[in-house]
Amino acid sequence: MSSRLFIGLMSGTSLDGVDGVLCQIDAQGKMQVLAHAFTPFDTAFRDALMALNQSGPDELHRGALAGNAIARHYAKVVSDLLAQSSQSPEAITALGAHGQTVRHRPLEFDGDEHHTAVGYTIQLINAALLAELSGIDVVADFRSRDLAAGGQGAPLVPAFHAGVFGRPGQCMASMNIGGISNISVLHSDGTVQGWDCGPGNALMDFWCQQHTGQAFDRDGAWAATGTVHVDLLHRLRSEDFLSRVPPKSTGRDLFNPSWLQQHLRAFDKLSAVDVQATLTEFTALACAMDVCIHAPQAQTLIVCGGGALNGHLMRRLSAHLPGIDVVSSETQGLPPLQVEAAAFAWLAFKTMQRETASLPSVTGARGARVLGAIYPR
Secondary structure: OOOEEEEEEEOOOOOOEEEEEEEEEOOOOOEEEEEEEEEEOOHHHHHHHHHOOOOOOOHHHHHHHHHHHHHHHHHHHHHHHHHHHOOOHHHEEEEEEOOEEEEEEOOOEOOOOOEOOOOEEEEEOOHHHHHHHHOOOEEEOOOHHHHHOOOOOOOOOHHHHHHHHOOOOOOEEEEEEOOEEEEEEEOOOOOEEEEEEEEOOHHHHHHHHHHHOOOOOHHHHHHHOOOOOHHHHHHHOOOHHHHOOOOOOOOOOOOOHHHHHHHHHHHOOOOHHHHHHHHHHHHHHHHHHHHHHHOOOOOEEEEEOHHHHOHHHHHHHHHHOOOOEEEEHHHHOOOHHHHHHHHHHHHHHHHHOOOOOOOHHHHOOOOOOOOOEEEOO
16 A cells, blocks of 8 residues: 555643644655644634633533534634645545544543543544535544553554554654643664643643733743742642553543642732743653653653753753653654644555554553544545
């Protein structure tokens, strides 16, 4: 089979918008990114999605409308990619559409705190509408099958990271820092582990927007002018999730403004810039500690996602990881904002091949599964 064209679409927990890539993928799954496009969410839509992370009035109706809107945002990115590359919809084998996560509860708990076998995860997208608008086969709902098999449903990118970043005989680590941070540990023997470390940009972005009006702290410049408050940092790091043994995954269900405000109640005199500095340090430490504990042999940490563009955060990661080369995925030939979208193009390729793409060593599922549901054009 010769190389085929796939599109990957991702809107992450940062809630900034949709990244899309057009990729050429050969029979062995090796890919080349041919085009990249991005469309932002406006403030009103971002706020609507943020509100759906918690229970509220008429949320089924609001969620359905948001799923339609997500499909239209995704279709805009597809149109832009096709225009950039002068390709027709018929030339694309399939597109992988992640959707917008608004709930991620991999395990349900009853009154006795005993978990049931299956949790749930919700990624909003009207995949049928996207197939109608794009004229391309759509693969969506990637996480549910892993959850059905007893897994966390996340993270799904470590298998992809292993393919694009792994080096035979070397221990490598890759870190995606979006709204939430997740790590992939690529061991020298070829085995792969991965899990969510904790917050990525979610708390920093929220605090920055609230106090500066800016959507994010560009290059970490604001945080760099503040002072880390040790007592607040200690309180943030006491979160139970951070010490849990993988497999584990999380989201805005845990690391959200309400969680942050609870921890800030005892620090109401602390300046906004010092809180931002402390949140940045918290993210850096949550990521670095997992590397130190689980990948001490790694010589390189490859960082992707929006966090790779935060110079102050990257410097703090380096400070906590002496002896490890902390680099942007750009140095590996894949720009930070393209990695997750490329992963979902690859996942769509695996689905269309009817090949498994989940890793039980990552999610804790009973076995590897073919992921995703196909919506024909």
